[in-house]
Amino acid sequence: MKIKNIFLVGLASFGMASCNDYLETEAPSKLTDDYVFSTAEEANRLLNGVYQATCSSNTYGNAYLTTFCLNSDVEFTTSSAELKSASHNEWKLFDGEADGSGLESTWNAVYAAVERANNFVNAAENSDLYKSGNEDLNQMIGEAKCIRAMNYLDAVILWGDIPFSLTRTYDNESLIMPVASRDVILSTLIEDLRSAAPKMKMASKITEGVERCSKEFAWSLIARMSLFRGGYSLRHNDGDTKGYKMERPADYLDYYKIARTYADSVIKSGSHNLTKDYFTVFVDESNYKVATGDDPIFEIPFVQDVNGNIGYIHGPKGDESSAGGTEGKNIWGKSSGSVGLNAFYRFTFDSEDSRRNTIGYWSYSYDGTPVAVASYNNYCNKWSKFWDEAGTLGKNSSGNTGVNFPYMRYADVLLMFAEADNEIEGKPTDEAKAALKAVRERAFRSANNKSDKVDAYVDAASTKEAFFDLIVKERAWEFGGENIRWKDLIRWNMYNKVVYQQFWKYYGMGCDRDDSYDYEGIFNKLPGVCFYKVLSRDSLNKYPEKYTAEKYPELASYPNKTLDVLEFFRYDSDDLTIVNLWDNFGMNVDYMPSEVGSDAWSKVTFFSWLDDETGIAKAPCRCSLRGYIYIDVYGVITPASMPEFNSLDVLETLPPVRYMLPYPTDAITKSQGAYKNYYGY
Template sequence: MRKPILIFSVLILLFTSCKKGFLDVSSDSKYEADYVFGNKEEINRVLTAVYASLMSNDTYGNAYFNTFALNSDVEFSTFSSELPNVNGEEFRAFDGAQHGPSVQRFWNKQYEGIERANIFIEGIQNSPAFNKNDKDLTQMLGEAKVLRAMFYHDLVVMFGDIPFNTQPSMNLKSAFVIPIRDRNEILSFLIEDLRGVASGMKYAHQTSEGESGTEFGIERVSKAFCYGMIARMALTRGGYALYPEGTIGAMKRMADYKDYYRIAMQYADSVISSGMHNLGKSYRNVFIDQTNNIVTNNDDPMFEIPFLRNGSSNLGFVTGGAVGSTEGVTNHVWGGVNGGMRLNAFYAYSFDRKDIRKDYTVGYWNYDAAGQPQVLTDYTLYNNKWSKLWADAGRALGNQSAGNTGINLPYMRYADVLLMFAEAVNEVEDGLNGSNGAKALDAFKQVRRRAFIVDDHDEKVESYTNTVAASKESFFNAIVQERKWEFGGENMRWKDLVRWNLYAKVVYDSFKEYLIVASMGGGDFMEGSEDYQTLPFNKFFRRIPNPGDKNIYPNTALPIIEFYNPWEATLHPGTGWETATQYVWYNEDTSMPRAQILYSFRGYIKGGPGGNWESLNRNNLPPVRYILPFPNQAIQLSNGAYKNQYGY
C-alpha cells in the first residue's frame, strides 16, 4: 500500500490554469487516487490536517474576529477618509473591494479546509478499517463533517451564495469550476449532514488520543459542539439575509423559517439536556483562563480553536488595551499590544450599572513604552477580552513578543447555546407560554445570573426576567440586548443583527449617536441631544499602584487607572481626589464633527458635504451591504461562471 503524500507546510488554495478556466482546488493533503486509509492512527494523523486549516491568521487566528468585525453598536473601528482606500481593505466600514488581499486570503484558507475535509471524509468512508460500530472512527468522521460545516457556514454568512462541493477535487476531473449554490440549499444540506453523524460522536470528556489517553476535550469537535453547530446553522437558515435583488440587494427570510427555528430549539435543547456544559466559571475567568492556556472541558467554552504559543493567533494582541514598546521591547514580560480591535464608544453606557461583564469587557486605558497607563481619548473603547496582560507573569510571552499569542479562540460558548434556545422557543411557541417556556426562561436566567453578583439576583435576574417575559416582543428585545452584552468583542453582533433584520437600524442609530454627541461638543444641540445630557464628557481619574487583587484588575503588576464615577457628569470629585486629572472623554470641540464621526460607516451612511444621512428615513432604510465580494482571482479563473453582485 502506497504511503500518502502528506505535505503539512503552509500552502494556500490555488486557482490555476486561467487558460482552461478551471477552478483547480489544490490540496496540501494529497493522496494518490487509489490510496486507502489503513488504520486508526493514520486516519487520526490525516484528520489533524483538517484542523490545521483552522489555525491561520488569515482566518480564525485574526481575520475572522478582527479584519471582518464590521462596525455596529458593539465592535467599531474609526475611518477618517471620505473616500475608500485603494487597498480595498476597509470592510468594517462596508467599503471593501474584491481586490482586497484579506478577502482573497480568507477565501483561500476556507476552501483549503473544505478540500482537506472532503478528502478525509471520502477516505475514511472508503477505508476497510471503517466500521460504523467503532466509536473512535465515527467520532473522527463526525469531527471532519462538523469542521467542513464550520468552514461553509462562515463563508455563507460572509459571502452569501457560494461555490459548494462535497467531493475531493481529484474526483471532479475536468469539472473544476465548482457551481455556485443557493445558501439555503447549502445550509439545509449541512444541517442534515450533521444530524446524521451526531449520534456517533463523543462528548468532550470522552475523547482521547491513542494509547496515551490524553484528553482532547474542547480543543477537538465533540457531540455537544456538533449539536451547537446544527442549532447555529439552523438559526442562520431561518434568519434574514441579504439577497441579490436590485443594486445592493434586499433583506428577506424564507417562508419555511420556523421549521429551522424548531431544529435550532431541538438541538440547543440537546446540548442543555446533556448536562455536559455549564456556566460555572465567573465571566472574566472564562477569558483570563484562555490567556493562560487553561482549557476546561465542562464549562462555558464548547469548542476552542487550538492555537500554538508563538506560532499563531492574534487574540490578545489586537484585543486588549494597546501596549507601547521601545524598538519592539517592553519593560515588562507581556510584550507589545496593537489593541486595534475596538468597541463602540457608547457600548459601555448600554450596560446595567451593576452588570459585572462591562468592567471586564471594556477597556479605558493603554500603556506607554514606560509601562505607565494612559487614558484613551478616542471615539472607541478597548476590547479587553483576552488581553495579553491578563496572563500570569510565568505564562507571559516575553518583552519582545507581539502577535502569535497562541490564545485559543472560543468559537462557541454554552452561553450562546442557552440564548439560542431561548430565542428559538420564543419564536416557535410565540412567546414563553408553551411547553418549553419555563426551560427557555431558565436558560436566559442562567446567562443573567453570571452577569450579576448574588445580592442583585432578585432584582436583576428574577424581577427583570419575569418582566421581559411578558410578551414575545419584549422577550425578543431582551435577547437582542443580552447577546449584545454577553458577546461584546467576539464579533458576533453584526451577524446577529443581520439574521434579525436589525442591522440597518442599528447602524443608522449608531451613526446618529456619534453625530449628535459630536455636535453637542461643538455647541450644536441637534434633535435627540436631550438623551445624552448626563454623559460624563469630562471625567476625573488618577493613576494608582496595582492593588495586587485579580478581582479588581487581572494584571497584578502594572499600575492602573481609577475613575471617579464613570457613569455621570461631575464638576469635581472632591475630597480625596484633589490630585485627580480631568480629561475630555469625547474629544470634539469644533462646529463641524471630525472625520471619524462622519466617515466610519461611510459605505452605508456618512456625513459631511457629500453625505447621505439626512436623506435616509429610519422607518424605510436600505439594507446594509455586509456581504463580502468574491475575490478577483476566483472571478477571473472561473471563466465567467462567478460574478459579484450587491453593488460591487
C-alpha cells in the same frame, strides 16, 4: 497529548493534501484512494491538518475578528478618511471592492480548509478502517464535518451564495466548483451534521476536550446554522446585479424548530454549565487553561508562536520601546488592542453586570505605565497577553499568541434555545425564561439585588416581543468582541436600523452633544472631563477596604496583578455619589478634584469630538460608516436619498446595508464566466 502539541506533525503529514487555491489546475489533491488509513492514530495526525487550516490568520486566527468584524452597536472601528481607501478593503465601513486587499487570501483560506476537510472525509469513508466500523474514525469524520460546516457557515454569512461541494477536488469532473444558494448549502450541512453527530463523542470522553469538535459542538453548530438558515439575509434581485433586499425564507420556522431541538439536546445533556465567573472564562484561556464542562463548547486550538492573535488584538494596547520589546516589570511584549468596542456600548450595561468589567479604558507604555485613553472606542479586555500570569510569550513578543478562541459557548446555546422557543411558541415559556436566567445569573452572581436583575427582570417580559427585546440586549452584553453582534442583527433584519442609529449617535455627540440627534436622551448624562490617578499595585493591595469590588469593580476584577492601574475619581457623600468614569458632573463642578498640589489628579476628556474649524463632528464620527451613510465637511449627506434623523419613525424607511462581500476578482477570472458579482459590485 494536547492537540496543539501535535499540530505541526499533522500539518507536515497533511501538507500535500490541500490546495492553496481551490481553482488551481495543478495537482489539486494528492490524498487519493491509494492512500490508506491503516490506523486511527495515523488518521488522527491527518485530521490535525484540518484543524491547522482553520487556524489561519486570514480567517479565525485574525481576519474574522478584525478586518471582517463589521461595525455595530457593540464592535466599532473608526476611520477619518473622507474618501474610499486605495486598498478597497474597508469592509467594516461597507466600502470595499472586489479587488480589495485581503479578500482573496481570506477566500482562499476558507476553501483550503474546506478542501482539507473534504479530503479527509472522502478518504476516511473509503478506508477499510471505516468499513470495519471503527468508532474513533467515526468521531474524526464528525470532527472534519464540523470544521467544514463552520467554515462554510461563516463564508455564507459573508458572501451569501458561494461555490459549494462536499466532494474533494480529485473526484470532481470540473475544477470550477459550482455556486449553490445559501439555503441549499446550510440545509445540506445541517443534514450532514445530523447524520454525523450520533457517532461522535461527548467532550468529556475526548482526551483533548473542547479543543476538539464533540457531539455537543455538532448539536450547537446545527442550532446556529439553523437560526441563520431561518433568518434574514441580503439577497440580490433576480437578474439584477445591482439591486438587493433583505429577505428570510418561507420555511424559516422549520429551522427554528431544528435549532430549538438541538440547543435543547445540549442543555439536557448536562455536559456544560456556567460555573466559572464570566471574566474567569477568558482569563483562563489567556493563561492557556483548557477546561471541559464549563462555558466553552469548542475552542479553536491555536499554537503559541505559530498562529492566533487572540489576546494580541484584544485587551489593552501595549507599546514597545524604540529599541523593541518591553522593559522593567512589563514582561508581556507588544499588543495592538485593535478590537475596538463602540464608545457608547459600555453605558448600556447595568452597573452590577460583571460583564462590564471586560471593557478597558487604558493602555500601557513599554515600561508598564498605564495611559488613559479617550478615543472613539474602548478596548475589549476579555483576552489579553497581559492576563498571562507567567508572561509566557516574553518581552519581545507580539502576535501569534496561541490563545484559544471559544468559537461556541454554552451561553450562546442557552440564548439560541430561548430565542427559538420564543419564536415558535409565540410567547416566553418557562423553559425559555430559565435559559435566559441562567445566562444572567452568572452576570449578576455578585450583585446585591440579584433576584431583581435575574428573576424579576426576565419574568417582567410577558409577550413574545418583550422577551425578544431581552434576547437582543442580552446577546449584545454577552458576546462583545466575539464577532457575533453584526451577524445577529442581520438575521433579525435589524442591521440597517442599528447602523443608522450608531451613525447619528457618533455624529450628534460630535456636534457638541446636539440633542436633536439624541434619541435615547443620554448625551448630557455621559462624562466629559474625567479625573484619574496612576495607582500602584502596592497601593491597591494595601487598601482593600477602599478599593472594594462594589465601588471599584474595574480595579477589583482586573486580571493583571503586577502592573499599575488607573483609579478614576469617585465622590461619595450621604446624598450624592459621582462615579466619574460613568457620570457627568453636570451642575456639581464644585466636587471636581484638584489638578495641582500634593493630591493632584490628571484629567482626560471623553467625547471631545467637535471639529472647531468646521463646527461639526470630526471625521471619525462622519466617515466610519461611509459606505452606508456619510456626511462631508459641509454637512452634506451621502447618499442623497438617506434621510436625516428627526424621529424614530425614519427607521422604517431605511435601505438595507450592503454588508455582503464581493467574490474576489481573481476567483471570477479563474471561473471562466461561472461566477459574477451582485449587490452593485
